[in-house]
Amino acid sequence: MTALELVATRPGDVVTLVAHEPSINAVLPDATAAERARAAFHADYQAKGSGAGMVAFIAMTSWQGEFTDAYFAQPAPDPAMFGMSTDDDGTRDDPLLSKNSWAISGYRPDASMLTAAPTRIVIAVGEESAGTYAARTAVGTAALLGQEVTVFPSHHGGFLGGQFGYAGKPDEFAARLREVLDAG
Known part of the structure; x- marks a missing residue:
């Protein structure tokens, strides 16, 4: 970008x-839903830390097709299933998972x-x-x-x-x- x-x-x-x-996001027919999905992985990161945020990001980026109600209805992925820590170290400075990356996708x-x-x-x-x-x-x-x-x-x-x-x-x-x- x-x-x-x-x-x-x-x-x-x-x-x-x-x-x-x-x-x-702006070039997608479902741009508003993509922004909602982006906000969701950020919210997981803010609430539960890096592992939760990263697996929510992976779920978003690997989803097939437009972001539909089915996407938003799925349960949050488990970081341990991806070999990531489920512990929250309290930091919130990851450039990908924080709002710092929103200038790119936005x-x-x-x-x-x-x-x-x-x-x-x-x-x-x-x-x-x-x-x-x-x-x-x-x-x-x-x-x-x-x-x-x-x-x-x-x-x-x-x-x-x-x-x-x-x-x-x-x-x-x-x-x-x-x-x-x-x-x-």
Whole structure:
């Protein structure tokens, strides 16, 4: 989202932008429900700590399709089922789970400025992300810009190795990125 804003406001500074699964609520048909889901994981974090907040975030980002009554009716996930602590250490400074991240998901791209820029903008989506929040925001952002998404290997973190427990396909991701950049 930062790079999209850079292109919008300083269009001559970026030649090619590959935005991989930009998490922008405003481009979703269920944007209001997405904001409600975001507020819910924040509330879990505030009430019960990092483990509860993180598993609520994981539930939100892995939900398939629009955020419906079924999403909001599901029970809160158990942090222990994800190998996370159920203890609350009292801290509330996690940049992802606090409201600090809301500026990112609350970003409203200016389609006219972005499409007028000389920058080649590629909106990318992971092949394994289909139907999830980040894939839906990528599709919505691409549509806003009058384009289709470009598919990359793996998922939202497809560029990662296994060092963070969410292994992607970094070699395949890098090869696809090189193809996309070379096509420009």
